Amino acid sequence: MTPVLESTSQPASERPAAGVRIAGPAVTAWIRRHRTWTLIGLVFALGVALTIIAQLSPGRDDAPLSTRNAAPDGAKAVSVILGNQGVDVRQTDNFAATMSALERADGHSASGDRTTTLLLFDRNGYLDRGQLQELQRATDRLVVVTPRLSALTALGGDIRPAGVVPEGVSTLEPGCGLEDPAVAGAVTAESAYLYQAGRPCYEPSEGLGGLYASSGDGRLVVLGSTQLLSNARLDEHGNAALALRTLGASEQLVWYLPGIADVTTADAPKTLDELAPPWVAFLGPWLALVAVLAMVWRGRRLGPLVFEPLPVVVKAVETAEGRARLYHDAHAVDRAAENLRAGTLVRLARILRLGPDAESTAIVDAAARHLGRTTEQTSGVLDARPRTESELVHWAQQLDTLEKEVTAR
Numbered sequence: 001m002t003p004v005l006e007s008t009s010q011p012a013s014e015r016p017a018a019g020v021r022i023a024g025p026a027v028t029a030w031i032r033r034h035r036t037w038t039l040i041g042l043v044f045a046l047g048v049a050l051t052i053i054a055q056l057s058p059g060r061d062d063a064p065l066s067t068r069n070a071a072p073d074g075a076k077a078v079s080v081i082l083g084n085q086g087v088d089v090r091q092t093d094n095f096a097a098t099m100s101a102l103e104r105a106d107g108h109s110a111s112g113d114r115t116t117t118l119l120l121f122d123r124n125g126y127l128d129r130g131q132l133q134e135l136q137r138a139t140d141r142l143v144v145v146t147p148r149l150s151a152l153t154a155l156g157g158d159i160r161p162a163g164v165v166p167e168g169v170s171t172l173e174p175g176c177g178l179e180d181p182a183v184a185g186a187v188t189a190e191s192a193y194l195y196q197a198g199r200p201c202y203e204p205s206e207g208l209g210g211l212y213a214s215s216g217d218g219r220l221v222v223l224g225s226t227q228l229l230s231n232a233r234l235d236e237h238g239n240a241a242l243a244l245r246t247l248g249a250s251e252q253l254v255w256y257l258p259g260i261a262d263v264t265t266a267d268a269p270k271t272l273d274e275l276a277p278p279w280v281a282f283l284g285p286w287l288a289l290v291a292v293l294a295m296v297w298r299g300r301r302l303g304p305l306v307f308e309p310l311p312v313v314v315k316a317v318e319t320a321e322g323r324a325r326l327y328h329d330a331h332a333v334d335r336a337a338e339n340l341r342a343g344t345l346v347r348l349a350r351i352l353r354l355g356p357d358a359e360s361t362a363i364v365d366a367a368a369r370h371l372g373r374t375t376e377q378t379s380g381v382l383d384a385r386p387r388t389e390s391e392l393v394h395w396a397q398q399l400d401t402l403e404k405e406v407t408a409r
Helices: 026-035 033-054 076-085 095-112 129-138 150-154 181-185 239-247 278-301 314-329 333-351 360-371 377-380 387-408
Strands: 089-092 116-120 140-147 160-164 193-197 199-201 211-216 221-224 254-258
Touching: 026 033, 076 089, 076 239, 089 095, 095 116, 095 129, 116 129, 129 150, 140 150, 150 160, 150 239, 181 239, 193 199, 314 333, 333 360, 333 377, 333 387, 360 377, 360 387, 377 387
Parallel strands: 089 254, 116 140, 116 254, 140 221
Antiparallel strands: 160 193, 199 211, 211 221
């Protein structure tokens, strides 16, 4: 009989297909070997993903007095209230969009007898004289918040800056005959600007100017405080009443906050390309290439770092030469002379066996007796005071000669 052999192999249905390998352990081993680079790659990928999400997500408007800003310094509250009262509020962020919005409002005005008010808050002074005058001509009523002297000069009229509200004054009463301030009553006056005009309101004292100023025909109104329109202070005193009456007189309100894009080319500072001479465009890249090649050349000469055990023993001659170079560079003749004199006295005291505590007078006397000279002759060499580097070199030679003579006797 032929023996029956039992197969210990797996059934065909449970065997892996040909050419298929179990990659799990291999991948795990590869990640373990390259875990540092794997972690760096994951962090980089996460940063890219967060950047993309931040770019795609709608940005929050945090500009002061923006009708889309619900923060305390924003003006969303007054915009919503005006909208509920039937005023069409449109915020613009550049000059072209503002002029387009004013032209559309003029079209409504021609057909439906609607007027337009333009609120302008140019806190950084981006607009020039021509732009301001063009805006003034394009609107029925212009309300300017905390304008500069240059802006008021461009807009014409008799309104001029007059300082700030005195410290300690928190509210001001209208004190004028204009209808809107009279109805609104007292308003917040902290850190507000004052303006002189033919019809100023909210004056701290007579003649100082007010934080509300209007031209004779009422087509130009100046507000000296952003707090009158801000979300944080709108519900205080008569701020809301004054803001709504000033801005709600027209059925169309264009809310303009100029940006950096509104700066004209004539007023913009020259760029580096405009200031640079023409040859920089050709020679600049070559200079950059030469600089990179020089860095590579010098960097390769340095070689790898060499670790040296501490403490490092420095030869005395190297220390002396290094200190001498420092004295030479600093022109420290007096300091170098004192070091030479001290060194000579120490060595003479050792040669003459006077001990380390011997004074300079005793060393001079002993050297004079040893050489058979007078004390004045020996001290004349040791106590000399060179003033120039050439005198210092000559004196050092005399000290060396004196020391050799003492040693030879």
